[in-house]
Amino acid sequence: MIARLAQSGWVxxxxxxxxxxxxxxxxxxxxxxxxxxxxxxxxGALSGAxxxxxxxxxxxxxxxxxxxxxxxxxxxxxxxxxxxLLVTAHLAAGTPEISxxxxxxFTVASLYALSYNFLMWRRAP
Numbered sequence: 001m002i003a004r005l006a007q008s009g010w011v012x013x014x015x016x017x018x019x020x021x022x023x024x025x026x027x028x029x030x031x032x033x034x035x036x037x038x039x040x041x042x043x044g045a046l047s048g049a050x051x052x053x054x055x056x057x058x059x060x061x062x063x064x065x066x067x068x069x070x071x072x073x074x075x076x077x078x079x080x081x082x083x084x085l086l087v088t089a090h091l092a093a094g095t096p097e098i099s100x101x102x103x104x105x106f107t108v109a110s111l112y113a114l115s116y117n118f119l120m121w122r123r124a125p
Contacts, residue, residue, distance in 0.1 A: 020047035027100040
């Protein structure tokens with residue numbers, strides 16, 4: 001049962017929502033309510049959506065690129081889009097601590113995207 005849950009995309013999305021949303025609320029805790037609550041819910045939703053879309057985006061882009069660019073360009077494109085989405089959404093929501101709010105989620109997404117894409121690129125014929 002645990003192995004099945006670990007392979008479920010929705011479990012990953014819910015985990016990202018809770019963990020990164022909690023981080024965002026903590027990063028903005030010194031500001032008056034509801035700022036930290038809004039930042040947490042927004043970051044949780046964004047992290048869930050990015051988690052769901054990142055693997056698919058990397059696979060889609062890697063399959064359409066020359067092998068010489070397939071190991072580095074898909075993560076650069078996907079992470080650039082993710083970064084722009086995070087900054088724009090938090091600016092629009094009025095998140096007070098944008099840098100602190102997105103630092104951990106973006107770092108985790110970057111490590112995942114780079115390692116996953118490189119491993120999949122190496123496996124390809």
